[in-house]
Amino acid sequence: MNDFLFYLKEGVNHILDPDGLDHFYFILSFCILYTFNDWRKIVGLVTAFTVGHCVTLFLSGLELVSINANTVELLIPITILLSCVNNFWFLVKDKPSKQQLTTTYIILLVFGLIHGLGFSNYIKMMIFDDESIVLPLLGFNVGIELAQLLIVAGFLALISISTLVLKSKIKWLRFAVNVIIFFLVLQMILSN
Template sequence: MSEFWDFLVEGVNHILDPEGLDHFYFILSFCILYTFKDWKKILGLVTAFTVGHCITLFLSGLNIVSINTDVIEFLIPITILLSCLNNFWILLKDKSYKPQLSITYLILLVFGLIHGLGFSNYIRRFIFEDESIVLPLLGFNVGIELAQLLIVAGFLSIISILALIAKKNTKWIKLSVNLIITLLVLKMLFLD
């Protein structure tokens, strides 16, 4: 059980590491459209994203999947940018528009697959060929899930407080945050 706990802590630390802001930006980008009232949807979305990680980490841990790191490092910010563009479209669209949740789950699963490939080299350093990868990967992914939920809870708390200050008009707050994330991701894509 100690090994599971060690990898859980490693997963939490990996997500909350200030050097890995791409994951942080992505989490914020896909939960911008929601509030605490949508906690079940958010939990499902975060979990779909984590399942995507888990699949690619498992496959890469078994050396079944290996993709050029440069390609993955390019695709990860692209997923964040796509999420932000989707947010702009939804936030500026008619209020009656409701995104298809099943499609959103599928998109987050696929984006999780891509982000998981970004973790694969990182996690391979901790897993030795003669060890079972199941327990370490399970612990690492549970840690990722917990850290993501912490980010979401913190972000939604801030948005809720800002909504109270702004008299419930969160559209412009969300658009502003989305714009900031978009600019940071464009910097990541073209200047880093």
């Protein structure tokens, strides 16, 4: 149980690491369209993302899949930009339809696969040669899921408070946050 808790803490710390803002931006980018009333949808989206990176972590842990680290490091911010572009589309319209939500689940699953490749070298360094990868991956991914849900809850709390204060102007706040994330991530890409 101690090993599981160790890897769980590592997963939480990996997401909440101030040096790893790309993950924070990504989480905000896919929950920006929702409120606390949509909590089931958001938990599903977060879980779809976690399942995606759990699969690639597992496959890379078994050394069945491997992609150049520089390529993955470029693809991760590109997924965030694509999420922001998707948000622009929805912010112009109303809330996403059921079909659009299904598409978003699939997109987040695929993006999770890409992001999981970014974690693969990190998790490989943590696992001992004779250690099974199941417990570390399970603990690490549960930690990632918990940290993501913590970020989502904090962000939705801010959106809820802003909605009370700004009322009809909340759409513009969402748009502004989306633009800020877009340009911060674009700067990340250009600085590499």
